[in-house]
Amino acid sequence: MTFQSYNEANHAITRFIERGEGEFDQLAFALHQLQAKHVPAIAALCQNRGIDSATLDQIDQIPAIPTTAFRDMAITSIPEKNRTSHFESSGTTATQPSVHWHHEVSLSLYETSLIRPFQHHVLNNHVWSGHILALTPPPAEAPHSSLAHMASQVLDDGTIYAGKWQNDGWSIDSQTCESACAKAIHENAPLLLFGPAFSFLNWLDSTEGSYELPNESRIMETGGYKGRSRELPKNEFHGLLSERLGVPESHIVCEYGMCELSSQAYDRKAGTNKERAFRFPDWARPIIINTETGAPCEAAETGLLRIIDLANVFSSIAIQTQDLARSIEDGFELLGRAQAAELRGCSLNLLQ
Amino acid sequence: MRDALPNYFLLDTQPKARLTPEVVTEACRQLKRNRAQYLRDMPTEEVITHLSRLAENWQDDLFPFRKMALEAEPTITGFSRPSLAHGLDRFFARITEDNLHNLIAQELGDSRRLDAPLSTPEERSDNRLAFACGPELIGHIASGNLPCPTMMSMIQGLLVGSAQFIKCAENAGWLPALFAHSLYDTHPKLGACIELAHWPGGKSELESPLFDEADCITATGRDETLASIRARLDSRRRFIGYGHRVSFAYIQKDMLSRALSRDLAQRMAQDIASWNQLGCLSPHLVYVEQGGSVRPEMFAEMIAEALDSLEVTQPRGDISPEESGTIAYKRDFYDVRSAGAGDVRQWKSEEGTHWTVVFEEDPVFTTSCLNRFIHVKPVGDLNEMLRVAEMARGQVSTVGLAAPKNDAEAIVKQLAHWGVTRVCPIGQMQDPPLGWRHDGRPPLGDLVTWTDWEQ
Numbered sequence: 001m002t003f004q005s006y007n008e009a010n011h012a013i014t015r016f017i018e019r020g021e022g023e024f025d026q027l028a029f030a031l032h033q034l035q036a037k038h039v040p041a042i043a044a045l046c047q048n049r050g051i052d053s054a055t056l057d058q059i060d061q062i063p064a065i066p067t068t069a070f071r072d073m074a075i076t077s078i079p080e081k082n083r084t085s086h087f088e089s090s091g092t093t094a095t096q097p098s099v100h101w102h103h104e105v106s107l108s109l110y111e112t113s114l115i116r117p118f119q120h121h122v123l124n125n126h127v128w129s130g131h132i133l134a135l136t137p138p139p140a141e142a143p144h145s146s147l148a149h150m151a152s153q154v155l156d157d158g159t160i161y162a163g164k165w166q167n168d169g170w171s172i173d174s175q176t177c178e179s180a181c182a183k184a185i186h187e188n189a190p191l192l193l194f195g196p197a198f199s200f201l202n203w204l205d206s207t208e209g210s211y212e213l214p215n216e217s218r219i220m221e222t223g224g225y226k227g228r229s230r231e232l233p234k235n236e237f238h239g240l241l242s243e244r245l246g247v248p249e250s251h252i253v254c255e256y257g258m259c260e261l262s263s264q265a266y267d268r269k270a271g272t273n274k275e276r277a278f279r280f281p282d283w284a285r286p287i288i289i290n291t292e293t294g295a296p297c298e299a300a301e302t303g304l305l306r307i308i309d310l311a312n313v314f315s316s317i318a319i320q321t322q323d324l325a326r327s328i329e330d331g332f333e334l335l336g337r338a339q340a341a342e343l344r345g346c347s348l349n350l351l352q
Numbered sequence: 353m354r355d356a357l358p359n360y361f362l363l364d365t366q367p368k369a370r371l372t373p374e375v376v377t378e379a380c381r382q383l384k385r386n387r388a389q390y391l392r393d394m395p396t397e398e399v400i401t402h403l404s405r406l407a408e409n410w411q412d413d414l415f416p417f418r419k420m421a422l423e424a425e426p427t428i429t430g431f432s433r434p435s436l437a438h439g440l441d442r443f444f445a446r447i448t449e450d451n452l453h454n455l456i457a458q459e460l461g462d463s464r465r466l467d468a469p470l471s472t473p474e475e476r477s478d479n480r481l482a483f484a485c486g487p488e489l490i491g492h493i494a495s496g497n498l499p500c501p502t503m504m505s506m507i508q509g510l511l512v513g514s515a516q517f518i519k520c521a522e523n524a525g526w527l528p529a530l531f532a533h534s535l536y537d538t539h540p541k542l543g544a545c546i547e548l549a550h551w552p553g554g555k556s557e558l559e560s561p562l563f564d565e566a567d568c569i570t571a572t573g574r575d576e577t578l579a580s581i582r583a584r585l586d587s588r589r590r591f592i593g594y595g596h597r598v599s600f601a602y603i604q605k606d607m608l609s610r611a612l613s614r615d616l617a618q619r620m621a622q623d624i625a626s627w628n629q630l631g632c633l634s635p636h637l638v639y640v641e642q643g644g645s646v647r648p649e650m651f652a653e654m655i656a657e658a659l660d661s662l663e664v665t666q667p668r669g670d671i672s673p674e675e676s677g678t679i680a681y682k683r684d685f686y687d688v689r690s691a692g693a694g695d696v697r698q699w700k701s702e703e704g705t706h707w708t709v710v711f712e713e714d715p716v717f718t719t720s721c722l723n724r725f726i727h728v729k730p731v732g733d734l735n736e737m738l739r740v741a742e743m744a745r746g747q748v749s750t751v752g753l754a755a756p757k758n759d760a761e762a763i764v765k766q767l768a769h770w771g772v773t774r775v776c777p778i779g780q781m782q783d784p785p786l787g788w789r790h791d792g793r794p795p796l797g798d799l800v801t802w803t804d805w806e807q
Contacts, residue, residue, distance in 0.1 A: 044691035066684040073692060291676035292704045302673040304680060322681050324673060338677030 135195025277331030407447030432669030486512025608644025619779030621658035
């Protein structure tokens with residue numbers, strides 16, 4: 001199977017996402033072949049490593065582009081004049097952000113990819129009748145935040161946005177949060193809270209208040225702390241959310257996503273108590289790579305997380321993250337970020 | 353392995369036995385009693401003899417404690433056996449009777465100044481004598497993965513006649529503890545003036561009794577850690593803080609002749625391999641001046657060949673998935689960079705993450721992810737290097753320098769004014785001499801208090 005054009009690839013992948021038509025590996029190889037022709041960085045990488053894109057037979061052989069390469073170069077097949085929008089990683093001002101370029105078609109595919117898994121895991125496939133509080137700025141204020149864009153797609157018009165855009169990120173207006181909580185309690189209508197972990201912490205650390213949110217209230221939290229708040233181990237963070245907001249742990253859902261990907265993983269379906277494990281939708285597959293050999297890890301062995309994301313049609317299908325992970329059941333568990341030894345040793349970390 | 357050793361130190365009984373503030377206080381007081389009884393009045397000569405003999409033993413393959421260190425699982429020591437043997441040999445070879453005498457003389461003007469009031473010729477003309485005393489109890493907040501700085505602190509403390517309580521960093525106490533055991537075994541009275549323990553950094557209920565009992569605290573760590581310790585000490589206590597530092601190398605173009613460069617690359621590789629590059633003195637990157645017979649890129653390739661050979665004699669050994677993951681990720685990144693542009697090249701061990709050399713035309717200062725991962729960058733001249741390294745200014749310890757003798761002095765002066773506190777030949781970056789002034793500070797001079805006696 002090969003794709004003659006991006007148009008054809010886009011249609012085939014969309015059919016796979018929407019209707020499950022086609023076979024993952026074949027689509028992956030065909031898409032990679034197309035990208036190896038049209039994305040200069042992937043073409044050069046294949047040539048440099050002597051990879052013949054037409055002869056791959058394992059998806060882990062598809063050369064992966066490391067996330068930081070999105071900082072340095074345009075990992076995209078979209079010609080410069082057609083790039084209408086982009087998402088940026090939320091790093092600090094000291095580091096250049098990663099940039100994932102989009103145009104209308106790629107954005108539409110991105111939206112197709114993100115809606116269903118969100119509805120499945122966070123809303124249990126129901127129409128949400130309660131209130132929504134997003135700990136992000138309104139999407140118009142943060143056009144390059146993939147999370148704010150996601151909010152605009154999956155949340156409804158009545159969403160209250162508590163984030164205020166500032167030059168290098170956003171701050172949280174705790175009064176907005178508090179009045180949203182008070183309103184939900186007053187009306188006894190469940191509240192859906194949506195945002196990055198650091199925003200939750202910034203808010204909760206700035207006030208003393210605690211709430212007993214109505215039944216069926218839920219939280220979707222995502223991402224690490226990125227030096228924007230104090231850091232807490234996941235279970236303590238969830239404990240804090242439960243204690244301060246009255247949302248049981250069963251109703252706290254973690255999302256794993258990044259601007260370099262077009263698909264997201266979730267670690268549980270709201271309201272269930274199954275052991276947490278991140279799972280991608282059918283059109284994205286995690287591969288955990290042995291850090292010494294570069295081959296896929298044995299079950300439960302710690303390695304670097306790589307993702308084959310079919311929805312990354314116009315950039316790179318294979319993304320190498322810096323996250324350490326290990327497979328559990330049919331998903332994976334995140335174990336932190338592979339960080340330079342200097343953080344442990346006696347040398348300092350001047351820059352990353 | 354630890355079961356083979358007697359329980360002399362708190363660290364020996366941890367984590368089974370829980371530390372309490374009372375235990376720390378009592379340990380400090382006992383140390384001070386032992387010091388008054390055994391160490392304070394011990395002639396310096398005798399301390400030197402014991403220490404130099406001990407160091408000699410540590411270089412003997414039959415010495416039980418050395419055997420224990422080298423027979424330990426690399427996961428405990430953190431280093432492959434040949435690498436550890438190499439590092440220990442280079443460290444203990446410096447602890448000789450002559451070097452110890454010279455260290456005290458360098459610091460105090462005369463090696464007997466800790467035994468009795470004496471005068472230097474300058475003081476004599478002023479008709480006075482002076483006597484130096486070490487602190488009663490030094491508390492060391494040790495850090496890092498390398499055993500040498502901790503062992504060196506212990507040796508320096510003993511030289512000035514101080515009892516010492518060493519708070520080891522997590523998983524970094526095994527070798528210093530083994531050294532302390534060897535001291536105890538050789539000379540129990542000296543060993544009785546040392547205590548080692550571990551607790552998580554910043555645990556104030558255990559640190560406070562140490563800070564109350566000790567009259568001098570030394571600490572190695574991040575600037576914030578040092579600041580927080582300093583803030584908790586009352587003004588009567590001496591504080592010596594060593595912040596995190598980076599080191600790099602500078603190769604002047606005249607040293608890049610075909611005859612010299614291969615040997616230079618081998619010595620450079622040794623600096624990278626020593627203690628797996630994990631110390632403050634290990635190079636993060638190598639700046640190579642353009643215009644020599646051997647181009648900077650070619651020199652990078654020579655370093656790669658030398659690292660490959662060293663992997664046979666001093667293998668790096670296993671590292672954690674976190675560390676190797678960083679290397680694997682960075683390699684992928686530079687792979688993409690080198691594929692896309694002609695200004696980046698990467699050499700790496702064929703299997704595993706054992707060594708990596710990245711050559712980049714862009715001279716901007718870069719820190720390495722360590723564990724034998726080195727950046728090589730060309731620069732026009734020394735001025736350009738100092739310009740691009742500006743972001744590291746004030747945080748640089750050592751510059752390994754290869755330059756012709758005639759030019760070296762001017763370079764060293766320029767580096768000193770820029771803020772570098774140590775310049776050494778390539779191949780010796782991880783082997784500072786005994787008299788090395790850590791962060792530009794006198795190693796014993798900072799510890800002692802003087803009593804002047806005017807006549």
